[in-house]
Amino acid sequence: MKVESITLHRVGMPLVRPFETSFGRETERVVLLVHLVTDVGEGWGECVAGKTPGYSSEYVEGCAHVIEHHLAPLLFRAPHVRAADLERLFAPVVGHRMAKAALEAAVLDAELRASGISFAHYLGAVRTEVDCGVSVGISPSIDELLTEVQGYVDAGYRRIKLKIKPGWDFEPVRRVRDLLGPDAALQVDANTAYTREDIAHLSRLDDSGLLLIEQPFDEEDIASHVVLAQAIETPVCLDESIVSVGVAIDAIDRGATSIVNIKPGRVGGYLPAVAIHDACRARGIPVWCGGMLETGIGRAMNVALAALPGFTLPGDTSASDRYYAEDLTEPFVLDDGRLAVPTGPGSGVTVRTELVREWGLQPPVLLT
Ligand SMILES: CC(=O)N[C@@H](Cc1ccc2ccccc2c1)C(=O)O
Numbered sequence: 001m002k003v004e005s006i007t008l009h010r011v012g013m014p015l016v017r018p019f020e021t022s023f024g025r026e027t028e029r030v031v032l033l034v035h036l037v038t039d040v041g042e043g044w045g046e047c048v049a050g051k052t053p054g055y056s057s058e059y060v061e062g063c064a065h066v067i068e069h070h071l072a073p074l075l076f077r078a079p080h081v082r083a084a085d086l087e088r089l090f091a092p093v094v095g096h097r098m099a100k101a102a103l104e105a106a107v108l109d110a111e112l113r114a115s116g117i118s119f120a121h122y123l124g125a126v127r128t129e130v131d132c133g134v135s136v137g138i139s140p141s142i143d144e145l146l147t148e149v150q151g152y153v154d155a156g157y158r159r160i161k162l163k164i165k166p167g168w169d170f171e172p173v174r175r176v177r178d179l180l181g182p183d184a185a186l187q188v189d190a191n192t193a194y195t196r197e198d199i200a201h202l203s204r205l206d207d208s209g210l211l212l213i214e215q216p217f218d219e220e221d222i223a224s225h226v227v228l229a230q231a232i233e234t235p236v237c238l239d240e241s242i243v244s245v246g247v248a249i250d251a252i253d254r255g256a257t258s259i260v261n262i263k264p265g266r267v268g269g270y271l272p273a274v275a276i277h278d279a280c281r282a283r284g285i286p287v288w289c290g291g292m293l294e295t296g297i298g299r300a301m302n303v304a305l306a307a308l309p310g311f312t313l314p315g316d317t318s319a320s321d322r323y324y325a326e327d328l329t330e331p332f333v334l335d336d337g338r339l340a341v342p343t344g345p346g347s348g349v350t351v352r353t354e355l356v357r358e359w360g361l362q363p364p365v366l367l368t
């Protein structure tokens, strides 16, 4: 297909409650959306980068800039574009995986809508709904944390994930474990907040029967995760470190991780995400779908990915109302702790363009 225009939308989505992690506190998600017009129809993609480079080196304005000045020209110059060609087409631009992923999602959406194929079918889904977990931020108090967690348990979530950091780890984990009982699925995510010196400290988490401990150390510090994995019982899961299938294989083969959080935005798109899924499956490594507070646009595509065979653990594919009172698509509603995989062409959801316009933080930018 021929890409005729790309429009960049910056949208401000107020969060239903603040989301605090070891790297900051968000009350609004500023999200960059890519709207693609081609000769065979339209597609939408969602960039997972945050407003600031606090979680990753990529951020909204950086992604918008590299799309406008370096990636979009490659798309406009190509006589015929398919999602499968994008890795080669975008090769002249090094890195910028979240920016590339947003464009790949939009190209996939347009391509698949035109051919009447769903994301789930194209990616190789084997399930019609996916088990959902929820990511719980750092709270002002233990009592507020327990109230929030109870709300998610009542909503039916099949797994609880707690953000931790030095000074907020054992006590909240122990109190939530007491609340949930010994058999409930519970895990933690440190977002790189610890160092190798904390290994003895972290080994005390083994008493809490956790499914995994996610990304305790710096994303480039594979070696310390190897040392930790040899020192504790709790499985080590990597998130920020896993930027490509090559790094995934290296980390697995070195014993740094035995469970992988796959985020299409972090790895350059849905096709690289499937490659990581396949590599993990070939090595007996279970994977789950991470979340970046996506709107229904990215959420629809993530739910389709989470239906692939190797996604055997509940992901952060939570319902729309975990983050937003109103979504940019029809809302994703939890049913018995699961979300249904969209079946329509492309992402299968309809973008509420009137909301994109109303919540736009600045006029959209049209690229041709
Ligand atoms: C659901 C979840 O915990 N997501 C990330 C952390 C995260 C949370 C909030 C974010 C807001 C803006 C940009 C990036 C963000 C990343 C994680 O798994 O590590």
Ligand SMILES: [Mg+2]
Pocket: 189, 191, 214, 215, 239, 240, 261, 290
């Ligand atoms: Mg994480």
